[in-house]
Amino acid sequence: MRGTGELSVYLCGHLSLKIMKIISYNVNGIRAAFTKDFTGWLKTADPDIICIQESKAGNDQIDIEALEKIGYHSYWHSAIRKGYSGVGIASKIKPNHVVYGCGIEHYDSEGRIMRADFDDFSVISVYVPSASNIERLDFKMQFCYDFLDYIKALKQTIPNLVISGDFNICHKPIDIHNPVGLKNVSGFLPMERAWMTKFIEECELIDSFRFFNEQPDHYTWWSYRQNSRERNKGWRLDYHFVSRSMKERLQRAVILKEVFHSDHCPVMVEL
Numbered sequence: 001m002r003g004t005g006e007l008s009v010y011l012c013g014h015l016s017l018k019i020m021k022i023i024s025y026n027v028n029g030i031r032a033a034f035t036k037d038f039t040g041w042l043k044t045a046d047p048d049i050i051c052i053q054e055s056k057a058g059n060d061q062i063d064i065e066a067l068e069k070i071g072y073h074s075y076w077h078s079a080i081r082k083g084y085s086g087v088g089i090a091s092k093i094k095p096n097h098v099v100y101g102c103g104i105e106h107y108d109s110e111g112r113i114m115r116a117d118f119d120d121f122s123v124i125s126v127y128v129p130s131a132s133n134i135e136r137l138d139f140k141m142q143f144c145y146d147f148l149d150y151i152k153a154l155k156q157t158i159p160n161l162v163i164s165g166d167f168n169i170c171h172k173p174i175d176i177h178n179p180v181g182l183k184n185v186s187g188f189l190p191m192e193r194a195w196m197t198k199f200i201e202e203c204e205l206i207d208s209f210r211f212f213n214e215q216p217d218h219y220t221w222w223s224y225r226q227n228s229r230e231r232n233k234g235w236r237l238d239y240h241f242v243s244r245s246m247k248e249r250l251q252r253a254v255i256l257k258e259v260f261h262s263d264h265c266p267v268m269v270e271l
Contacts, residue, residue: 019251020271022123023047024164024238026221026264030055030088033261034063041259043070047268048092049116051125051164055086062088077101079111086111087125087165093118102150107143113150121246122158124151126165131186140168140186144195151203155243162271163205163241166221166264171196171207174216175236187235205241208253208269218255221264229263240269 023045027033030052042050050072055062058078067074067090074090077100089098095116101108115124128144131137155161169192173179182188200207209218219234228234242250251270259265 020049021047021268022049022051022162022164022240022271023256023266023268024051024053024125024166024240025259025266026053026127026166026238026262028054028056028262028264030057030062030086034066036261038261039063039066039070041261042067042072042090045256045259045266045268049123050090050266051123052088052090053086053125053127053166055088055111056083057086058082075100075114075116077108077111077114080109084110085127087114087127089114089116089123089125091116091123102147104146107146112143113147115154117158121160121162121243122154124161124163124165126163126167128165128167128169130168137186137189141191141195144192144199148195148199148202151199155203159243159245161205161241161243162246162269164239164267164269166238167196168237169193169196170235170237174214175219177217177219177233177235187237200241203241204244206244206247206250208240208242208250209236209255209267211250212253219257220255220267224263238264238267240267242269242271246271 059076062076064074071092072090073094075098076088079085095118097117099115102113112127115122129140131140168187170176170188171193176182176188219236220238222229222234249271253269256266
């Protein structure tokens, strides 16, 4: 285990001692993922940090010991409602500090945001609400703007952020398989896309995948219906947003579409 002094060197790309690998993954139920050899995959993938969304489990229902056996400290922020929402962060390096929630009760009760602080940057795991009706769309958009304000305020004291998670929004037409036909569906509504543009600009962030790849047909979520995944009829909903102050550390960003624990697939960024 590295001490804090060594961690700064470890994270600093200038000396190229090691690449820091961060994965984000909406597992659509961590207990179900464990039955599909999630820990075996995690051991092989070997990220330094993994951010989990939609854990759908209380802390007492998660096999924390199995994660410890393969070298991870893990932290979980569950929803009050059983089998719903929830985020987590597992890290090989023990964080200096972990923060559960953002201080707004009606979001924190759903287990949607948590943060792990390291020596010179912080990682956030976030699960933005989906919207199946107008009432829930209002809740989603309020969450989004409150989250934007939270990040802007946080950057005053922690400028280096990696914000990882399922945002339930496709930012641009390239990020969805049928932009014309789905333009009135939540996840690709003009107001959602406008918010994401504002979020990136005002919080001075980089969409790490698009920093390296401007090609179409790269998605992170597929409906279970109509063989959507086999036909690659997908949506890019999962992101690693990285502070512009960390631009020179960016090494690679990829979508791990061959991983099948969920209707989402993991996304990875390397610093």
